[in-house]
Amino acid sequence: MADLFDGYPLGQQWDEMFGSAGQPRAAYAGLFTSLQPMAGEELSARADLLSQTYRDAGVTFAHAGEEQPFPLDIVPRVIGAEEWDVIERGVAQRVLALEAFLAEVYGAGEVFADRIVPRSVVSTSAHFHRQAHGLVPPNGVRVHVSGIDLVRDEAGDFRVLEDNLRSPSGVSYVITNRAAMSQVLPELFADHRIQPVDDYPTRLLAALKASAPANVPDPTVVVLTPGVYNSAYFEHALLARQMGVELVEGRDLVCAGNQVSMRTTDGQRRVDVVYRRIDDEFLDPVHFRPDSVIGCAGLLNAARAGRVTIANAVGNGVADDKLLYTWVPDLVRYYLGEEPVLANADTYRLDDEDTVRWVLDRLDQLVLKPVDGSGGKGIVIGPRADDQALAELAVKVRARPRDWIAQKPIGLSTCPTLIGGRIAPRHVDLRPFAINDGSKVWVLPGGLTRVALPEGELVVNSSQGGGSKDTWVLSRPRPASEPEQVPELTRIEFTAADLPDEPPAQDPGPLNDTVVGQSQQQQQQGGTAGC
Amino acid sequence: MLSRIAESLFWIGRYVERADDTARILDVHTQRLVEDPWIDERRACANLLALMGSPCPEEEADTERVLATLAFERDSPSSIVGALSAARENARGAREVLSGEIWESLNVTHNALPQQRTMARRYGPHALFRFVRERSAMVFGLADSTMSRDESWLFLVLGRSLERVDMTARIISTRVLAGDAAPSWTLVLRSTGAYEPYLRTYRGVVDSSRAAEFLLLDRLFPRSVFAALDQAESCLAELERSTVRDTTRIGVAGEAHRIVGRARTLLEYMSTPELLSRLPARLEELQRTCSAASAAVSSHFFTEQAPQVWVPEGVA
Numbered sequence: 001m002a003d004l005f006d007g008y009p010l011g012q013q014w015d016e017m018f019g020s021a022g023q024p025r026a027a028y029a030g031l032f033t034s035l036q037p038m039a040g041e042e043l044s045a046r047a048d049l050l051s052q053t054y055r056d057a058g059v060t061f062a063h064a065g066e067e068q069p070f071p072l073d074i075v076p077r078v079i080g081a082e083e084w085d086v087i088e089r090g091v092a093q094r095v096l097a098l099e100a101f102l103a104e105v106y107g108a109g110e111v112f113a114d115r116i117v118p119r120s121v122v123s124t125s126a127h128f129h130r131q132a133h134g135l136v137p138p139n140g141v142r143v144h145v146s147g148i149d150l151v152r153d154e155a156g157d158f159r160v161l162e163d164n165l166r167s168p169s170g171v172s173y174v175i176t177n178r179a180a181m182s183q184v185l186p187e188l189f190a191d192h193r194i195q196p197v198d199d200y201p202t203r204l205l206a207a208l209k210a211s212a213p214a215n216v217p218d219p220t221v222v223v224l225t226p227g228v229y230n231s232a233y234f235e236h237a238l239l240a241r242q243m244g245v246e247l248v249e250g251r252d253l254v255c256a257g258n259q260v261s262m263r264t265t266d267g268q269r270r271v272d273v274v275y276r277r278i279d280d281e282f283l284d285p286v287h288f289r290p291d292s293v294i295g296c297a298g299l300l301n302a303a304r305a306g307r308v309t310i311a312n313a314v315g316n317g318v319a320d321d322k323l324l325y326t327w328v329p330d331l332v333r334y335y336l337g338e339e340p341v342l343a344n345a346d347t348y349r350l351d352d353e354d355t356v357r358w359v360l361d362r363l364d365q366l367v368l369k370p371v372d373g374s375g376g377k378g379i380v381i382g383p384r385a386d387d388q389a390l391a392e393l394a395v396k397v398r399a400r401p402r403d404w405i406a407q408k409p410i411g412l413s414t415c416p417t418l419i420g421g422r423i424a425p426r427h428v429d430l431r432p433f434a435i436n437d438g439s440k441v442w443v444l445p446g447g448l449t450r451v452a453l454p455e456g457e458l459v460v461n462s463s464q465g466g467g468s469k470d471t472w473v474l475s476r477p478r479p480a481s482e483p484e485q486v487p488e489l490t491r492i493e494f495t496a497a498d499l500p501d502e503p504p505a506q507d508p509g510p511l512n513d514t515v516v517g518q519s520q521q522q523q524q525q526g527g528t529a530g531c
Numbered sequence: 532m533l534s535r536i537a538e539s540l541f542w543i544g545r546y547v548e549r550a551d552d553t554a555r556i557l558d559v560h561t562q563r564l565v566e567d568p569w570i571d572e573r574r575a576c577a578n579l580l581a582l583m584g585s586p587c588p589e590e591e592a593d594t595e596r597v598l599a600t601l602a603f604e605r606d607s608p609s610s611i612v613g614a615l616s617a618a619r620e621n622a623r624g625a626r627e628v629l630s631g632e633i634w635e636s637l638n639v640t641h642n643a644l645p646q647q648r649t650m651a652r653r654y655g656p657h658a659l660f661r662f663v664r665e666r667s668a669m670v671f672g673l674a675d676s677t678m679s680r681d682e683s684w685l686f687l688v689l690g691r692s693l694e695r696v697d698m699t700a701r702i703i704s705t706r707v708l709a710g711d712a713a714p715s716w717t718l719v720l721r722s723t724g725a726y727e728p729y730l731r732t733y734r735g736v737v738d739s740s741r742a743a744e745f746l747l748l749d750r751l752f753p754r755s756v757f758a759a760l761d762q763a764e765s766c767l768a769e770l771e772r773s774t775v776r777d778t779t780r781i782g783v784a785g786e787a788h789r790i791v792g793r794a795r796t797l798l799e800y801m802s803t804p805e806l807l808s809r810l811p812a813r814l815e816e817l818q819r820t821c822s823a824a825s826a827a828v829s830s831h832f833f834t835e836q837a838p839q840v841w842v843p844e845g846v847a
Contacts, residue, residue, distance in 0.1 A: 049654055182565040183657040189565040196566050198717075202736055209735075221734075244730025475569075504818040505584035506549070506609045506697070507825050509542050509617055510833075 003036050004043065004423050005416070013411040014156045015425060016077055027080035027474060030191040035075070040421045047074045047418055050184045059176050060234050071467030072177055073417045074185070077428060077449040078192075084445065084473045087158060087432055090342030091148050092441040093332060095434050098165060098319045100335040102142045105318055106133050116334050117327045124402060125324070125371075127166075127317025129280060131287045135304050135314070138213050139438035142313035144275070145204065147171075147448075150342065150430045152413035159345050159410065161429065162325060165316040167277045170448040170468075171200060171433045172235035175242075177470040178446075194472045195445035200433070201242035203444075204275075207437035211309045212272045219272035221245045222262060224253070226278050226294045236277050250278070255298030258305040273309045274299065280314050322371040322405050323349065346408040350401035359406045360397060363390050366406045368397065381458060383409060412458055415469065417451055427452045428469065445473040532628070537686045538833040539625040543637070543670075544690025545825075546618035550611045551667035552698035552723075553583075553601055556705070557611075558660040559722035563714055564594060575714075582704045585609060598656060603648060611663055612644055618670075630677040633670060640666040685766045689828065692763035693791075697821040699723060699756050700814045703746055707810050716742040723754050743810065744803055756817060760795040763824070767791060770832070787827035794820045 010021060017028045024032035035043070050072060060067045079087070104111045105122055112119040122128050147168030149161040178197050182189055205221060212219030225236035227249050240247035252262050253271065261268035276283060282292040284300045302308045318324065326347050329340045348366075350356045359366060363382050370378040380393050397404050414425035432447035449469040452459060459466070560579055564572055577592035585600050585607075604610040608617050619641040622634050643662070651659040671691065678684045706719045716737045720726040729737070729745050729752075749755040753762075767788040783789050794817065798806070806813060 046654070178566065179562075182562055183655065186561065186565050186655045186657075193569070194566070198566070205735060241727060242730070244727070244732075244734045504815065504822065507545070507822055509546070509608050510538060510829075 004038055004040060005032075005036060008416065008423060009425060011411075011414065011425065012154060013427075014152050014154055014413040016152070016413055016415040016428065018416075025080075027078045027083070031076065031078055031188065034188050034191065040423075043074060043418060044421045046184055050074055050180055053180045053184060054176075057176065057180070058234070059173070059180075061231055070173060071453065072173075072180060073426075073451055073453075073467050073469045074181075075416050075418055075423065076181065076188070076470040076472050077415050077430075078472045078474065079446075081474050081476050083158075086341060087150065087430075088443045088445075090158070090160075090340070091432050091434050091443050093336060093338060093341055094148060094160065094163065094328065095143055095146050095436055095441045097328065097332040097335045098146075098163060099141065099143050099436065101331050102165075102313070102316060102319050103136075103140070106135060106315060111331070111334065114334070116330055117324070121321075121324055121327070122318055125318045125321045127280070127315065127321060129288075129315040129318075131300060132313065132315035135300075137211060137303075137313055138306065138309055139211050141207075141211050141311075141436050141438045142316055143319075143436055144207055144211060144311040144313075145171075146312075146434045146436070147431045148342075148434065150432065151345070151410055152430075153345075154411045156413075158342055158430070160325075160328070160342050161345055161410075162322060163320040163328070164431075165320040166279070166312060168431070168433065169232040169235050169277075170431055170450075171444070172232075172238040173468050174433070174444065174446055174448050174471065175200060175238070177468060181470045192472065193475045195475045197444060197446045200435075200444050201239060203435050203437075203442055204239065205243040205245070207435045207442075208273045208275055208309075208311055210437045210439075211311055213306050213309060216272050220270060221273040221275060222248045222253075222271050224248055224250070224274050224276040224278055224296075226250075226282070230277070232277065239275075250292075250294045250296050253296040253299070255296055255302055258298070258302045258307050260296065260299060260302050260308045271308060273311060275311050280317065283310070283314065322369055323402070326405065345410055348406040350397065350404055350406065356397070356401050360394055363393060363397075365409075367409050368393060369405050369407065370403055371405060379459065381409065384458075409458075415449070415451065417453070417469075419453070419455075424455070426455070427458055430471065445475075446471040532682050534833045536625045536628050537682065538829070539621040540628070540683050540686040541690040541828065541833075542621050543618045543625075543629075544687040544692075545694040546608070546614040546621070547637075547667050547670050548691045548694040549609070549698065550614040550618070550663050552695070552702070553609075553611050553614070554660040554663035554667075555722045555724065556583075556698075556702060557598070557602055558657060559714065559718050560597065561594065561656055563718055579705060582701055583609060584701075602651075602656065602659070611659075612648070615640055615644065615663070615666075628683045630673065632673045632677055636666065636670050636673055640670075682770065685770050686832075689763055689766040689770070692759045692766065693821050693825055693828075695754060695759040696756050696763065696794075697818050699746060699754055699759065700817040700821075703743060704811070704814045707743070707814065720746070725752055725754060728752050740803070740807055743807060747806070748798060748803070757795065757798050760791055760798070764788065764791045764795055767828075785827065785831050787824045787831060790820060790824045790827055794824075 005022070008018065010018060017024055017032070019025050051069065054069050054072060059070055061070050101111060105128070109119070111117055143165045145168060147164040147170065149164065150158045151161050152158055174197050208221045209219050221243070222245055223236055223240040225233060225247055227233065230236070237247055246262060248262055254261050254263060254268065260271045260274065262271055278294060281288045283295045284297060285292045285295055286297050287300045299308070299310065300314060303310045325344065326349050329344060332338060332340045348355055348359055350359060364385070366382045368380045368382065380389060382390070385393070412427040412429065415428045416423045417426040419426070428449050428451045430447055430449050433444045435442045435444070449471045450466045451469055453467050560575070564570060564575065572594065573589050573592050576594060576597045577587060577589040579597060580587045580592055580600060583601055587596060587600070600607070600610060602611045605612055605616065607613045619637045622629055622637045626634050647659045647662050674684070674687055678687070702719060702723055706714060706716060716739055717726060720729050720737065720742055723746060725746060729742065732745070733741055745752065745755065747756045750757060752758060767785060771784040771788060783792060
């Protein structure tokens with residue numbers, strides 16, 4: 001009998017599941033055994049159920065103003081415990097270095113004096129905001145939440161593709177993917193020990209509270225959303241709901257005398273921390289775009305006065321700029337005195353005439369990325385572009401080389417994916433999410449695996465027809481340390497010894513009286529016979 | 532109204548609520564087995580079975596056993612299928628006072644059970660639990676919008692409230708008594724549908740004493756023990772008013788009212804630390820209170836007489 005994985009092609013790229021044909025890697029052994037005996041139709045039926053679950057729950061993203069379901073592939077991606085250790089260390093290290101860098105960009109700037117990074121890189125960045133200079137957040141954290149995009153190269157090593165330090169989205173899908181998968185395919189989970197992801201909102205809330213202005217005993221946190229038409233609105237609502245905080249729009253906030261408040265039925269209530277999911281440019285019409293109607297006028301001044309914390313901080317974009325990206329390994333060495341755990345993709349800066357010329361000669365072999373683009377917009381993949389696109393690109397690059405970086409194409413790793421009732425390889429990336437609460441950088445075990453559903457496609461963004469996969473991080477057979485418990489004031493735990501000897505049974509209800517029942521039946525039969 | 536009909540309504544309320552709560556508990560339990568990598572399945576299952584009043588030795592306890600006992604067992608009033616069948620049987624005998632819509636809703640639920648069961652075998656039990664939750668909500672929603680607020684309504688709600696007290700107490704016990712195999716408070720809150728209301732109330736981390744307090748004492752959350760006792764008490768007060776012509780001068784008229792009222796005041800006037808420090812005993816007490824109240828309601832309102840069978844004397 002042909003099994004699900006028959007004829008699964010292995011290409012040049014690293015495949016997440018198979019080392020060689022029919023031989024699953026260690027982390028995938030359990031999954032392979034569970035999936036292999038399933039028929040394609042069976043799996044397709046489950047996949048339909050899965051997407052039904054998503055439609056019912058309203059898990060969507062809005063693309064071009066329309067709400068669309070976010071496709072979730074049924075085959076999970078598995079990451080072994082050792083592999084995860086590397087990612088966890090690498091991501092935390094990177095966040096710490098970038099955090100230190102941002103403190104200098106908006107502070108003393110010794111990193112420029114030490115000639116690690118040229119000052120011009122920062123001052124020419126569209127995301128550098130003078131308005132944020134000298135604004136020191138209460139617990140020093142600027143990157144409360146970050147998403148570091150990773151890909152796996154041909155050798156199987158994870159490399160950083162970009163950093164997202166402004167408002168990375170996608171974490172809601174990590175949470176909903178897990179819930180949906182465990183409902184639809186519980187048997188797949190049976191043989192695995194998978195680290196849970198559902199404490200993310202709790203961690204986030206704790207980090208946000210920790211960042212509140214000093215001397216606020218019980219800080220009020222709000223999530224600031226642009227509104228229901230935003231592409232990530234689903235996520236904003238989910239996070240607010242699971243943290244139990246208010247989801248506000250700009251018009252719900254009012255700032256007077258450097259105090260931010262929200263309008264409630266009880267009058268105005270003080271707000272201490274704003275977890276904003278609005279871009280800097282729209283955040284505060286006083287300092288940024290005056291035509292913004294989704295921000296709150298005066299917010300930045302209130303933050304400067306130390307009355308409110310904005311998370312993530314204003315001006316973070318300067319550190320996730322694709323040009324600065326090329327210096328991050330140097331920043332890691334400079335600030336932490338360590339070698340970077342995760343390497344960058346091979347990248348060329350177009351900062352001197354020779355490199356520009358060298359790159360222009362090889363446009364058809366390189367990937368060109370606009371430095372301030374996001375969501376896969378404007379990326380040109382040389383080997384796949386036609387002559388006209390390359391010619392247009394050459395004009396643009398020659399005109400403004402500062403706007404571009406060039407990378408050697410990485411053969412993104414592939415992962416088995418259900419396509420039309422068959423399992424086929426599709427390219428994936430990984431976005432782990434990190435939360436910095438000021439004392440520790442915590443990396444959510446899992447993260448968002450995005451998969452490019454069209455065959456051979458390398459851009460995995462959801463806005464470009466991408467889907468996602470549930471991402472499993474296997475835990476070690478015995479937990480190295482118990483999952484950290486939040487300290488509780490009163491412990492009210494008891495043990496089975498406190499169980500009553502005979503636990504009360506449930507009340508059985510009146511007995512169906514058989515005597516009456518039989519009589520009723522006889523009566524009926526007797527009646528019929530008599531007619 | 533007829534005692535027999537009143538009794539049916541009372542038990543429809545209890546059975547439907549029981550099915551609903553059991554579905555919630557099992558949904559969270561099965562999800563937890565899947566998602567929690569460090570769980571000891573047998574112990575968790577054995578604990579759950581014990582606390583639901585159907586103990587089983589630990590080496591035999593597993594998910595299969597839990598589902599068989601608490602979801603599919605046809606003849607046990609403690610399982611979802613059993614409770615829903617019993618609710619439908621009771622409704623069959625009380626069709627003239629139930630609105631047609633309620634009867635139909637219960638009947639459709641009952642008829643769909645075999646198919647739901649097959650689906651649960653194929654695709655996992657989650658869909659069944661959701662079905663049961665939705666159908667229970669439908670039955671009570673229809674009752675709410677199509678029944679007059681007369682005695683029949685009061686008996687239905689009385690049954691539902693007493694069952695709710697019992698089940699919420701059992702759910703809290705799953706956390707309090709199970710030691711290290713216990714579900715987290717987040718899960719306990721989720722299995723009563725209280726997680727999001729809790730988060731919106733306390734805006735923060737789930738803390739054990741606050742969660743216990745919320746489930747036991749919250750006045751505004753309808754599934755808390757206190758709110759359910761309060762509702763049962765007001766139903767009883769109404770029912771007694773219609774049976775006792777002159778005003779009661781001392782105390783309350785009925786034994787059931789006294790039992791429920793005492794439990795309610797105990798919760799209301801005991802300080803939280805005092806309550807929590809002897810929580811296991813309190814929870815067991817609450818469960819026994821429900822049985823006692825239920826028995827008192829039966830003997831007061833449903834005075835049953837054993838069917839009299841005339842046995843003709845044999846001719847010598």
